[in-house]
Amino acid sequence: xxxxxxxxxxxxxxxxxxxxxxxxxxxxxxxxxxxxxxxxxxxxxxxxxxxxxxxxxxxxxxxxxxxxxxxxxxxxxxxxxxxxxxxxxxxxxxxxxxxxxxxxxxxxxxxxxxxxxxxxxxxxxxxxxxxxxxxxxxxxxxxxxxxxxxxxxxxxxxxxxxxxxxxxxxxxxxxxxxxxxxxxxxxxxxxxxxxxxxxxxxxxxxxxxxxxxxxxxxxxxxxxxxxxxxxxxxxxxxxxxxxxxxxxxxxxxxxxxxxxxxxxxxxxxxxxxxxxxx
Numbered sequence: 609x610x611x612x613x614x615x616x617x618x619x620x621x622x623x624x625x626x627x628x629x630x631x632x633x634x635x636x637x638x639x640x641x642x643x644x645x646x647x648x649x650x651x652x653x654x655x656x657x658x659x660x661x662x663x664x665x666x667x668x669x670x671x672x673x674x675x676x677x678x679x680x681x682x683x684x685x686x687x688x689x690x691x692x693x694x695x696x697x698x699x700x701x702x703x704x705x706x707x708x709x710x711x712x713x714x715x716x717x718x719x720x721x722x723x724x725x726x727x728x729x730x731x732x733x734x735x736x737x738x739x740x741x742x743x744x745x746x747x748x749x750x751x752x753x754x755x756x757x758x759x760x761x762x763x764x765x766x767x768x769x770x771x772x773x774x775x776x777x778x779x780x781x782x783x784x785x786x787x788x789x790x791x792x793x794x795x796x797x798x799x800x801x802x803x804x805x806x807x808x809x810x811x812x813x814x815x816x817x818x819x820x821x822x823x824x825x826x827x828x829x830x831x832x833x834x835x836x837x838x839x840x841x842x843x844x845x846x847x848x849x850x851x852x853x854x855x856x857x858x859x860x861x862x863x864x865x866x867x868x869x870x871x872x873x874x875x876x877x878x879x880x881x882x883x884x885x886x
Contacts, residue, residue, distance in 0.1 A: 638854040643852075693755050695807065703796055705793055721761065723760035
């Protein structure tokens with residue numbers, strides 16, 4: 609009976625995995641097709657006249673006056689700076705909230721949690737105006753805005769993990785002469801590593817693929833991220849080269865997949881650590 613149940617679960621999860629992978633495979637397959645065949649033979653294997661090799665990738669790199677590699681650079685800068693800022697600020701805030709049990713800390717915690725349910729559409733027009741006024745419309749300043757939007761989930765996850773950490777370790781560090789700053793960076797931060805990696809993956813996947821916030825905030829004549837660059841991959845009279853778009857989408861997916869596969873073991877450790885504490 610157990611063997612039959614195990615086989616059934618294996619088949620079910622295999623089907624679910626195929627369903628999730630299928631769209632990625634279709635994008636990859638169509639990135640090697642000529643534009644016309646992408647529209648007419650979307651699910652067909654690229655062969656014969658439809659197969660164009662690496663032409664779509666070369667076209668995507670050289671299309672228009674804005675270099676694709678420049679968009680890749682800006683996406684990397686925004687993603688890395690934003691993620692680092694979110695991890696540093698929210699982990700410190702969560703540690704303070706978890707250890708200083710005051711009414712003000714509880715109010716701040718619930719405000720962070722409440723920010724998770726506020727739709728971005730409610731804020732986007734006011735946000736765009738504020739970003740222009742405060743000069744937050746560059747790749748080096750937009751991470752401040754991402755910190756505001758990403759803090760809710762990060763503080764929520766960090767606070768739950770910090771509450772399960774033994775307080776005796778911090779007391780021992782204080783006896784040894786560690787101040788609050790040194791205690792956090794030397795004692796607390798290493799223990800937060802599994803949770804940090806889990807949050808980093810979620811934030812990186814969101815920021816790397818985000819289209820709306822950079823589109824509203826950044827000066828598009830100077831700065832384009834990968835999603836904005838792909839959206840502007842159009843020819844004369846609004847014609848769209850779907851083959852080149854599929855090629856650039858494939859290239860934009862690869863870094864996130866590599867990062868996720870590299871850090872997957874840390875996610876499992878983080879989940880297991882949270883499950884056995886308390």
